[in-house]
Amino acid sequence: MTLLEITDLRGGYGPSMVLHGISLRVDEGEIVVVLGANGAGKTTTMRAIAGLISSKGAITLDGHSIIGMRPDKVVAAGIALVPQGRGTFAKLSVDDNLLIGAAKRRDRAGVKDDLERWYEVFPRLAERKKQPAGTLSGGEQQMLAIARALMNRPRLLLCDEPSLGLAPLVVREVFSLLTRINSEQQTAMLIVEQNAELALEIASRAYLLEAGTVVSEGTAASLRDSDAVRRAYLGY
Amino acid sequence: MQLFLEYLFAGISNGAIYAALALALVMVFRGTGTINFAQGEMALFTTYIAWGLTTKNVPVVLCLLIATAAGFVLGAVTERVLIRPIERKSLLATLIVLLGLFLALNSLDGILWGNQNYTMPSLFPNAVSSFITVGGARLYWANLGLWIVVAVLVGAMFQLFNHTRLGLHMRATASNRESASLSGIPVGRILMLGWGFSAAIGAIAGVLLTPLSPDSLGVGEMFPILIQASAAALFGGLDSPGGAVIAGLLMGVVEALLSGYVPAIGGQLQEAIAFVAIVLVLLVRPQGLFGSKEVERV
Numbered sequence: 001m002t003l004l005e006i007t008d009l010r011g012g013y014g015p016s017m018v019l020h021g022i023s024l025r026v027d028e029g030e031i032v033v034v035l036g037a038n039g040a041g042k043t044t045t046m047r048a049i050a051g052l053i054s055s056k057g058a059i060t061l062d063g064h065s066i067i068g069m070r071p072d073k074v075v076a077a078g079i080a081l082v083p084q085g086r087g088t089f090a091k092l093s094v095d096d097n098l099l100i101g102a103a104k105r106r107d108r109a110g111v112k113d114d115l116e117r118w119y120e121v122f123p124r125l126a127e128r129k130k131q132p133a134g135t136l137s138g139g140e141q142q143m144l145a146i147a148r149a150l151m152n153r154p155r156l157l158l159c160d161e162p163s164l165g166l167a168p169l170v171v172r173e174v175f176s177l178l179t180r181i182n183s184e185q186q187t188a189m190l191i192v193e194q195n196a197e198l199a200l201e202i203a204s205r206a207y208l209l210e211a212g213t214v215v216s217e218g219t220a221a222s223l224r225d226s227d228a229v230r231r232a233y234l235g236y
Numbered sequence: 237m238q239l240f241l242e243y244l245f246a247g248i249s250n251g252a253i254y255a256a257l258a259l260a261l262v263m264v265f266r267g268t269g270t271i272n273f274a275q276g277e278m279a280l281f282t283t284y285i286a287w288g289l290t291t292k293n294v295p296v297v298l299c300l301l302i303a304t305a306a307g308f309v310l311g312a313v314t315e316r317v318l319i320r321p322i323e324r325k326s327l328l329a330t331l332i333v334l335l336g337l338f339l340a341l342n343s344l345d346g347i348l349w350g351n352q353n354y355t356m357p358s359l360f361p362n363a364v365s366s367f368i369t370v371g372g373a374r375l376y377w378a379n380l381g382l383w384i385v386v387a388v389l390v391g392a393m394f395q396l397f398n399h400t401r402l403g404l405h406m407r408a409t410a411s412n413r414e415s416a417s418l419s420g421i422p423v424g425r426i427l428m429l430g431w432g433f434s435a436a437i438g439a440i441a442g443v444l445l446t447p448l449s450p451d452s453l454g455v456g457e458m459f460p461i462l463i464q465a466s467a468a469a470l471f472g473g474l475d476s477p478g479g480a481v482i483a484g485l486l487m488g489v490v491e492a493l494l495s496g497y498v499p500a501i502g503g504q505l506q507e508a509i510a511f512v513a514i515v516l517v518l519l520v521r522p523q524g525l526f527g528s529k530e531v532e533r534v
Contacts (some may be wrong), residue, residue, distance in 0.1 A: 035320070050418060052414065052417075052418075070422070070424075071414075071417035071420075072417050072418070072420045072421055072422045072423070075418065075419065075420035076420060080418070080419075081418050083414070083415065083418060086414070087412055087414065087415030087418060088415070089407075089408055089411040089412055089415065089416075090411065090412075091411055091528060092407060092408070092411060096404060096407070096408075099406040100404060100405070100416065100419050101419050103405060103408075103416075103419045103420035104420035148419065149418075149419075150503045152419070152420055153370055155378060
């Protein structure tokens, strides 16, 4: 079943267009990765889906159009974005950061259960519950950002460069947690990543962006072996 | 001792008003990132409304409530109509718009109510004999009442900030607006509420302050008070509500004691104290007493 479908997405910042007709889809429960060099339009695609920038074309979730919606409405529709740079509420406690993530929910008991659940999955956050989130390490803040996005119980999680600025070991940890969440919660994921090898390991399908268009798509395995990806990322 | 206490009482009353307005300024600053120059004039406009109603024999309590509601609407509409379309452009543009609003409201007051001054009836007993004696000094009911109302108001605002879902969403929006919207918070509505609350606080401050001295309701009433309140907000740290309240009180008391005991300052240089405070704070501790430098590991 198709969950997210993007058709001929065009957009950018003011007069400078970044996306020149991107089409992609994410099925329910699936992990899809978007690869591409700097400036290919990966982050812009994510921001367009989340409603942070205006765009043209079609974006549908479960067949319902979500294009042009305000970011908080997109969240209500079931999509949560973990932004590049993590979007930490630096002065607020880890607890408060997670409760903010539950902004769209009305079921207090359910929110409390989820809080406990994510503290179990991310034990290092539990140890720092009352600490200002800005004092966490980069890896911990990335986990906090993921847990925060999950608090709204999205059906689709968008992750923009989750590996940015993290040590290789921590990156592995983040990716294995994403895999675990995907298999336990059936949360579909669309992940933008520079670290192509690792991303292709956990994804089932992948898209390769170049200059605002999709130049290659297929299963993760087929992209791993493709010349285009090798040229763009692996340098041989 | 008696004289000291009388200066102190007067200082606490002024300080409570500075504190309330400084808190209002901080609320707007945290959300929008600017000092609301029109804060004082918004308070004055709603105080005129309250005064106008008292001349129609409406009970003062009811006038206060109506002025508070009017302030809330004025603040919320200002955010929605004037600030929201502009602030995306630049911070400077927002400041200019607020200066414009300051002038416009001030002129509107002049047109609607003229240039003469009025005496505002008090919420509390306000006769020459309505005081209790503390250590030989007179403490008027109007002052005591003002302290209590401001204390309750400040307490309620802190309760709202720190212990409610709305308060959490306000803090989130102040901390990182984009991230707040990505978490599902309707940031536009939150900012509008923040402006509404802050103008409502201003209205309450105006209605409480004006009866303390006769003939004080006039078009020039609020500007000097806004200056003092801005100094207090800066002194306490522009992003710290607690700092604003403490600095406001401190400022009122220091100002009253200095102008009382130092003849060279007297009533004339009283307002200069605020400017001295601003300069000192900016030199020594730009983030204010309780303001925070953002600490974030990356």
